[in-house]
Amino acid sequence: MSLSTSIRCKRAGHALGHSVLAAALLGGIAAAQAAGPALDGTLKKIKDSGVVVVGFREASIPFSYYNDDKQPIGYSADITRLVLDQIKNKLELPGLQVRQLPITSQNRISLLQNGTIDFECNTTTHNESREKQVDFSNSFFIVGTRLLAKKDSGIKDFDDLKGNTVVVGAGTTSEILLRKMNAEKNMGMNVISAKDHSESFLTLSTGRAKAMMMDDALLAGERAKTRDPKDYVITGTPQSFEVYGCMLRKGDSQMKTLLDEVIAKAETSGAAAKIYDTWFMKPIPPKQLNLDFPMSDTMKALFAKPNDRVTP
Amino acid sequence: MSYKWNWGVLLDPVVTGENATYLEWIVHGFFITLGLTLCAWTLALVVGTVFGVMRTWPNRFGQAIGTAYVSIFRNVPLIVQFFVWYFVVPEILPAAIGDWIKGVKPNVQFFVVSVLALGMYTGSRICEQLRAGIQALPRGQRQAGLAMGFSTAQTYGHVMLPQVFRHIMPPLTSEFLIISKNSAIASTIGLLELSRQAQQLVDFTAQPYESFIVVTLAYVLLNFLILRFMAWINNRISLPGLMGH
Numbered sequence: 149m150s151l152s153t154s155i156r157c158k159r160a161g162h163a164l165g166h167s168v169l170a171a172a173l174l175g176g177i178a179a180a181q182a183a184g185p186a187l188d189g190t191l192k193k194i195k196d197s198g199v200v201v202v203g204f205r206e207a208s209i210p211f212s213y214y215n216d217d218k219q220p221i222g223y224s225a226d227i228t229r230l231v232l233d234q235i236k237n238k239l240e241l242p243g244l245q246v247r248q249l250p251i252t253s254q255n256r257i258s259l260l261q262n263g264t265i266d267f268e269c270n271t272t273t274h275n276e277s278r279e280k281q282v283d284f285s286n287s288f289f290i291v292g293t294r295l296l297a298k299k300d301s302g303i304k305d306f307d308d309l310k311g312n313t314v315v316v317g318a319g320t321t322s323e324i325l326l327r328k329m330n331a332e333k334n335m336g337m338n339v340i341s342a343k344d345h346s347e348s349f350l351t352l353s354t355g356r357a358k359a360m361m362m363d364d365a366l367l368a369g370e371r372a373k374t375r376d377p378k379d380y381v382i383t384g385t386p387q388s389f390e391v392y393g394c395m396l397r398k399g400d401s402q403m404k405t406l407l408d409e410v411i412a413k414a415e416t417s418g419a420a421a422k423i424y425d426t427w428f429m430k431p432i433p434p435k436q437l438n439l440d441f442p443m444s445d446t447m448k449a450l451f452a453k454p455n456d457r458v459t460p
Numbered sequence: 461m462s463y464k465w466n467w468g469v470l471l472d473p474v475v476t477g478e479n480a481t482y483l484e485w486i487v488h489g490f491f492i493t494l495g496l497t498l499c500a501w502t503l504a505l506v507v508g509t510v511f512g513v514m515r516t517w518p519n520r521f522g523q524a525i526g527t528a529y530v531s532i533f534r535n536v537p538l539i540v541q542f543f544v545w546y547f548v549v550p551e552i553l554p555a556a557i558g559d560w561i562k563g564v565k566p567n568v569q570f571f572v573v574s575v576l577a578l579g580m581y582t583g584s585r586i587c588e589q590l591r592a593g594i595q596a597l598p599r600g601q602r603q604a605g606l607a608m609g610f611s612t613a614q615t616y617g618h619v620m621l622p623q624v625f626r627h628i629m630p631p632l633t634s635e636f637l638i639i640s641k642n643s644a645i646a647s648t649i650g651l652l653e654l655s656r657q658a659q660q661l662v663d664f665t666a667q668p669y670e671s672f673i674v675v676t677l678a679y680v681l682l683n684f685l686i687l688r689f690m691a692w693i694n695n696r697i698s699l700p701g702l703m704g705h
Contacts (some may be wrong), residue, residue: 254659258668261463277475281666319663327476338566340650341660354547356569358563441465 187239189400190266195239202228203259203268207346208367209433210427210439211289213445220248223427224392227288227411230419231394234410252344253319257281260395267403269394271366273321274458279433282292283400285407286392286454288420290447291363292321292386292392296352298369298379303359305384313338315348315357322361325387345370363390365428376379389446390460412454419423469665472676473658482661483674489657490678494652496574497640497682503579504639506584513616515587516594526587533584539645542577546570546649570651574643582639589631593624626702633690654678 152406172258187195194200198206205212206222211224234414236244246255247267256272259265274284295314297303303312306329316323318341330337339358342348352360371380394411396403414420421443427434446460470483480488515526533541546569550558561569580672597620605615625632647656661671 254663257666260661280667317657324664327478331477331479343648344652354551354562355559356566410601423554454498 161164188402190397190403191235191239191406192242193263194266195241198241198243199245199247200232200235201247201249201265202232203249203256203265203270204228205252205270206250206440207344208271208366209345209373210432211366211369213369215433219440220414221433223289223423224270226423226426227394227414227420230414231267231269231410234406238406248302250334251318254343257393260344260397263397267394267396267407269407271363271392273390274393274456275321276458279458281398282395283398283404284395284456285404286393286411286415286456287393287450287460288388288411288415289392289452290460291365291390291392291442293325293361293388293390294364294382294386295347295384296338296367296368296380296382297359298352300379300380301358303383306387309335309337310357311336312358312392313340313356314343315340315351315360317341317345317348317362318343320362321388321390322363326361329387331388343367346373349373361387367441368428372432372439373435377437391450391458391460393456408456415451415454463669465670466667467670469575469667469670472665473599475664482653482665482671485657485660486654486671486674486678489652489654489675492571493640493643493654494682496578496646496651497636497686498580498644499575500578500643501636501639502634503575504582504586505581507583508590511583511587513621515591518612527584530584530587533580534588536559538577538581538642539648541581542547542645542649545577546573551650554688566650567652570646570649573649574646574651574653578639578642578646582635582642586632587633590624590626593628594620596627597623625700626697626699629690629694629697629703633687633694636686636690637683640686641679675689 168217178269185243186192193459206220206227208222208224210222212220212222212228215221228233232244232246236242249259251259251265251270253272256268256270257278260268269285269288271289272278272284274287278284278379295303295306295309302308314326314337316326316339323339323341325338327339329335330339340351342351344360348360348362351357353374360370361384364386367382371377371382374380394407395405411420414423424443424447426438428443450460470486471481472483472486474480500651509525511529514522515530536544550561552558553561600614601619601623605619606612610618643653644655646653648657650656652660658671658675662668665671
């Protein structure tokens with residue numbers, strides 16, 4: 149080869165080498181990006197700040213309540229822990245700071261919407277009117293709304309409540325159902341709406357209300373806290389079946405996918421059933437009482453086929 | 461902020477099936493708060509005046525009772541007093557009376573308990589203001605009254621208290637305004653007054669900003685009415701030469 153040709157070959161070789169290197173780099177970057185699309189929504193917020201803020205309930209036995217060390221424990225608390233583990237894995241943040249914020253049934257939606265909390269898995273019913281403001285994950289529990297009454301009160305079903313005083317939780321779906329029933333059937337009930345589950349039960353136990361309407365699992369939890377759980381009975385045909393789901397901000401598809409995956413995996417693999425067993429079929433703090441609340445068939449069907457439908 | 465404003469929600473019919481709009485709920489709460497404020501204020505004035513006079517009356521036993529009353533009711537937080545009146549009192553009274561109390565219509569229970577709790581608490585503060593007002597009077601007023609042949613009661617009624625009430629009108633106005641805002645604590649025991657209705661609205665409409673803005677304006681209106689009322693009274697009872705007039 150002539151000198152100029154060999155120089156051109158060398159230059160071509162260099163150029164080829166550079167372009168191969170460039171292609172390799174670009175390919176590498178493309179591969180890295182293909183490994184994970186850009187984060188948005190809550191996951192982006194968590195990744196950027198390194199902190200995730202989780203809402204929990206303080207007195208919803210056995211879903212989310214304080215143990216003796218003032219730490220939230222319960223069925224929902226365990227589900228929350230599974231979600232937090234998955235967030236740590238997915239965002240590769242082993243040092244993720246978790247802040248737990250106590251919330252109530254009255255402020256949970258506002259705190260979620262204004263960004264104070266990032267998500268909450270507790271006892272929030274997934275229904276259509278809330279879907280206008282927030283999104284929900286796959287359901288992780290199904291309840292029926294029933295009554296709790298003293299055994300000797302003679303209250304067997306909702307019709308027995310005529311003219312009596314009934315207590316419900318403020319802002320819950322039970323309150324809407326009860327007041328609707330009161331207006332439509334002219335039952336003349338006095339409806340007391342209490343701030344939280346413990347205050348509802350206090351109103352019942354001191355004799356101010358004849359019955360308490362709430363989700364049956366929460367009723368079992370409240371009953372387990374008293375001195376004589378045998379004095380109380382859960383009665384009444386369920387006025388509605390409701391599903392609990394984790395609540396997240398509206399339109400946050402990445403967060404929803406993460407939550408759905410965690411819950412679906414827990415339900416189909418048997419992890420959720422084990423968690424259910426721990427909190428509903430075995431003695432639980434604070435009084436080591438057994439709620440003795442076997443899983444309903446509708447819930448078994450949900451665990452077999454996880455979904456986020458409003459009606460189970 | 462991705463919040464969707466919807467002022468029209470105030471005119472929507474309530475989701476619980478009762479025949480009302482959300483705005484009507486707020487108006488209902490406003491009148492409950494107004495009624496609670498007026499009833500509690502009346503009780504507070506009566507109780508405060510009685511104990512305030514008792515603390516300055518030349519009688520050791522009466523002074524001891526007055527001091528005990530003020531110590532208890534001024535130092536215990538108001539919300540705790542609400543809970544004690546509502547939850548504890550029916551339990552420690554004899555069973556028959558306690559059960560009768562608990563059988564009364566819930567709304568009546570809430571209202572009466574709130575009036576008692578607010579009234580007794582504010583009464584302790586009015587008692588202290590009255591005592592300060594009486595002790596601020598020149599000693600000569602009481603002595604001159606007694607020298608003229610008035611009994612102690614007449615001296616208080618005709619000479620001292622008329623002056624004292626005019627003197628303590630500014631703190632009394634403050635107390636009246638404070639009691640209208642402390643009435644919000646009644647929502648913790650379940651009375652459906654103005655702030656509780658705001659929470660109900662938030663629960664059922666998930667539109668917190670509209671609810672709380674309207675309720676804030678309602679409280680401002682209530683306070684404005686109270687201020688104008690006290691200013692009118694001040695004008696009516698002012699004496700030339702007293703209190704800067």
